[in-house]
Amino acid sequence: MADDTRVPSRYVWITAGLAVASLLWYLLFSTVGAGHVAIAYVAVPLEGLVAVAALFRLWRRVRSEPVAGRFWRALLIAAVFMTVGYVLMLINAARFSAGDMPPDMPLSAAVAVGLGFALAMWAVARVPQGAVSPAERWRMHLDRVVAFLGCATVLWHFGLAPMLTATERWSPQTLTLVGLAFLLTIGGITKVSYLGDGPVDRTAMRLVATMGLAAAGVAVLATTFGNAGGVPSQSVVLPMAPVLLVLAVRAQGTARLGRRRVSRRSSPLLPYLAIAGGDLPLIAIAAGPLQWPGRVSLLAAVLVSVLVTIRQFVAFRDNKLLLRDIRGQEVRLQHEVSHDGLTGLANRARFRDALHTALENGESATVLLVDLDDFKTVNDSLGHDVGDRLLVAVAHVLDEACGTDALPVRIGGDEFAALLVGGTTVGETVAQRILDALESPISEHRLLVQASIGIATAAPAATVDGVLRDADVSMYAAKQRGKAGFVRYEPGMEQPVLAHIQLGGEIRRGLDEGEFRVVYQPVVLLETGKVIGVEALVRWEHPTRGTVPPIEFIPAAERTGLIVELGRFVLRETCRQTAAWLAEFGPDALQKPGVNVSARQLHDPGFVADVLAALADSGLSTDRLVLELTESAVLRGSQISRTLHELDRHGVKLALDDFGTGESSLSLLRAFPAAIIKLDKSFVDGIEIDDANPAARDARQAVARAVIQLAGALGLDTVAEGIENEAQVEQLRALGYTLGQGYHLARPMNAGNFTALLASQRDAVAA
Template sequence: MAVAEVVLIVAGTRAAYPVLLVWVPAVAGLAAAVTAFRGAAVRTGGDLRAFWRRVAVAMGFVLLAGISQAIDVLTLPWSGMPPIGTRTLCLYVVGTVLAITALLRLPDGGRTWRQLLTAVLDVAVVAVTGGIATSQYIGWFMNRFGVSESAWWLNIAMIAIAVAGAVVVVKIMTLRRSPIPRASLWWLAPIGLAGPLSTLLMTALRPWPHLNGSAAVLPFVGLFGALAAHAQHRRLAAGGGGSPWIAHPSAGRRGSAVPLVATGLISLLVAVVFLRTGHLSTVQVAGTTMLLLLVVARQAIALAENNSLLDTVARQAMQDELTGLFSRRYFTEAVASTTGPHTVVLIDLKEFRAINDGLGPAAGDALLTAYAERLTTLAGRHAVVARLGGDEFGLLLTAAPDTVDRLLTSGAEPLSAAGHELLVEVSIGVTDGDATDAADSYRRAELALREAMAGAGGQVVRYDATLERQLSRRATVAADLRRGLAAGEFHLLYQPIVNLPDGRLVGVESLVRWGDISPAGFIPVAEDTGLIVELGAWILDTACAQAAEWRHRHGPDALRSVAVNVSARQLLDPALPEIVAAALARHDLPARQLTIEITETAVFGGGRALASVTALSELGVNIALDDFGTGHSSLGLLRTCPVDAIKVDKSFVDGLGGSPQQEAIAIALTGIAETMGLRTVAEGVETAEQAQRLYELGYRQAQGFHFARPLPAEAIDEMLGAQQNRIAA
């Protein structure tokens, strides 16, 4: 309709046609907007539906005004301007007032008193700006159309329409939250230009009586209305819901543009008037002065509001939102600024992630809140209690030195969280300091907490200088590890696994060595740094290559299996099964001749680790549980984990030959394994008596210093050759 209207206007300047022709697109465009508004109301609900219904009614009155004006053109006499009757002007005014009412009743999400006062001043700024512009507009209008009653009514209607547009702009600038998409409001804003623009077009089109300024702009009123409704439909299609509340956090910044734009426009208007006439009217001088005062007041209040918001943000930065405790930022600043003797306590809730995943985030949040209340009560009112993030808490104590003991004692009492009674085990790092080392206290407590978390079970670690030395040593070992791995400094030894009672070699366990550094000195560091993944891949490849060489040299049945230890960190690597499969394929080694040894603790939690073990078992690789009987829930793992063998821990072997109670577990384990069809390997056999007793109890495989210490590959090669020679003889 808008395009058709433009074509008709352009054509009408070249040839005459019936006067009603230009009103067909005008009326049709307004009808389309009414239909679009009603459609938006049907598809929404709540405040949103009420808004679209109100603007549909307002646009309906504008549609009636358009029809009425078309009738006026046919029935009323011309008197220097296109005819427009009182009825038509009233309909325009009513439609405009209803539109303004709909906009003013649109919720904005609530305000503080400063924000409300700022909005009032924004309206006042726009009103004064509009008043100055209106005084200039009225003077221009009277020069063009005279001072007849109809001219005054036309003035009122046009000014009302312009005010509607100004209200839309102010509303957009100051809305902080709204159920209506901001795009819809922006499409409605240009409608306010329709009134003044139609008056300008009336002047421009006076030489062609069959053309009309109102008819020229009304299709565009319909177009912008339909586009506003379309923006609402797009919001709904994107999943915005029936009455979405859309936050506009930057509304305050955009709202500050209202006085700036108003001041700029009036300054331009006043400058143009003065240059053209050489003087300013009383209204213009007074209005400009009032406008400047309003802008100054508005900006002063906005500055105060910004300062208030900054204070609020600063307070929030110092407080944890969930628990109400102090935040990490406040806590670290408090520790650094402490001026006397103090104790810093850092606390980590063990197994919190398992609780959060198992019972849900609501229970996890409830647990954190309940523990925060417990900490606050235990620490006393003179302590600084903070939640440092996640499941970590901090205490800054200047008194009550027994707080740590009371924390550990309270762990035996369950906490109520979301209907669950939960026992909370904690790791605690503690450091004592004074004003001279306050800035370093937090770091020292973190070192102590890290050491506590590395231990088994809940425990307390107090900082001392040895922790610093251990940290330095670990950093050095980590750097040397990376260099040594790149330089090929690692090698493997192999400890024989033998049959009982004849001692025949049936397998070996591969053990990594690095210079004169004990595995206990570098394996934990490799785990902490993640280098264990790269080191473990090298061990797997090297062991498979050696097993393939023995297989080729001594036959496929000379050695039943080569075992490789895989750490908990390696089991969490999704690529582990692919790494094993690639090593087997690269060296043409059957999967059944590789045994992966894992610990019970590594797969106790299930998840990724258990999935890796299952994938390895599906490759055909043997799975052995190492140090069996010392980890978590051993018997349950025999049902859930695809195990082929269990390796009985040395601590049970040491008890053989003693009392029946000492031998009970070793006897029970071999019975369980036999029933479930699992192989058993006794570890740490150091004497002939232990080997004999194990055989009597039903054990058929063992390893330990009694048979052989870990040996280089060449020594195992010689043992296999000698064993083949005995068999041949």
């Protein structure tokens, strides 16, 4: 609508040009006496015609809007009347003027101009003030009365009063027009000061009200110069009124119509200005011919009003500052309520509100749930401060990757999210941007972090919890598929995930019900077949599912944290059973009972205490226990390293399991206090004869030979794992291995069968 109501700038330029031309003529007239005095009356009617044209153009475009159309129609009619009046004044000046004295205003011109002023006043008065409360309305009326009286006092004292009391009597039509102009000025300024934005533009209203100040200029010139002030009034002061009117039309034309907003509160400054205006006549009177006691009283009254005004203004300023502080605190509190304190992203509450709003409005909503992979390792190895800085860096990456397409959110911990509303951007696009951004090291510590992302789009009639559950299911599926990727939710995807989650609850119940058993796989001397050690393994005898393989329940125990309690059970049972075997078969019956330990257990602050307590309760010495760890667990950071060195100081032996499969196997031996190396099964398979791939066989033999030589140089024991046949035994013996473990030598067995094995071994030795 702004373009439809725009008024061309040429109207402003024409009226301004006429006003400037009239000013230049007056300068020539007053200096060299150039031209007839009637020329002073030319600019105003010409400008009036331009103003009428501009008003008519605007009215045609806003007449469909009731308030604006009524206001500008009234001003159009008023401008026509005033223009007609000034045309009549021009004709009168051209016919009857003599010399340089301006002619008297004819009655017809005075009536026309007076009607114009009256219509303008009526138009300003009818502009609605907007919806306000009763209390606000009374305050507004009171402020208006104060402002009206203050402005009227100034204009009366310096304008109308001198004209009424002048020695040379002014014509009634002149006094009437000046009075009407003053009323328009006072009423208009007061009205506009308390008018909110609406169909009639506030700037346009101000310009219309300011037109009356031209009358104030006429009055000042009249009281100062008498009839001689008529020429500058007509040629310099009055031409400004049409310019202001055209500027008002221009302001209205460029404003946006039809949007009624609530009126603003009464202006707090205008009453103070009104009081100051009321003091000006008092000061002028005090400076006049008065007795000194009266002058003192007037000056004291002025001083008191000034001080009260200053005091009230200071109070107003303080209240305004206080209110601004309160509003600032409200903004900060609102931000804290809806944003995460660490990263500055939106928090869970705002995320849920935004998702709820989108679902209620029927908009397309897609949720990306972003979970950092192995973030706990950063906290445990580098400390929580480094972890927090990494979270801030991840938040920055997420914010940049989302851009304007999505709302980035920190759900909590190392879990983030992104909400896409509207369906203009595909969730996979944002997810890929996030993964691409995380391919480079981030944060001031230049850490490389990966994330698993689940994507879920709200189905019709979906709920907030339902969408979040689907996103969580797909995120978990992404982790199951190898991490550092994204997966979109599909119906039915939750079944295996829920089954895995339910498995955690089953493990909890199984621990409470004593369903877990420990089995033992012997470690034997390859030369004689004598059992010298054992590896403890856990089995789950489920009441309905039978024996559950470790590959199924160990990951669930790791994810739920139950691996700590499960590992504690295996450790204590192994120590107890080993002590019983040693008591029955002697101290040489079993040298190296081994227990597998996960990285999650090593992160537990009470792990060392658990180990020492299990040894103390069973009466087993620390040098009898072997803790087996994978290379990936050892590489989990400084906290695990401190735990392992503490166990080594207590005399507990540490074995590096699956040796040779990691990326830093050799470097680990310098920092890791290992006593035993267990050669991974992958280097034992095919080590004997592999006619199909002799190069692979030679490579396995080379690795096995290098490991035994390295272990010998470092004084470490070695155990070859996964021996499947006698040929492998012979080849390993040829390479220098003395200890082995595998199904060919002995399968895992329960405590009773292992007891029988030890008994038969003792009997064989005795025989």
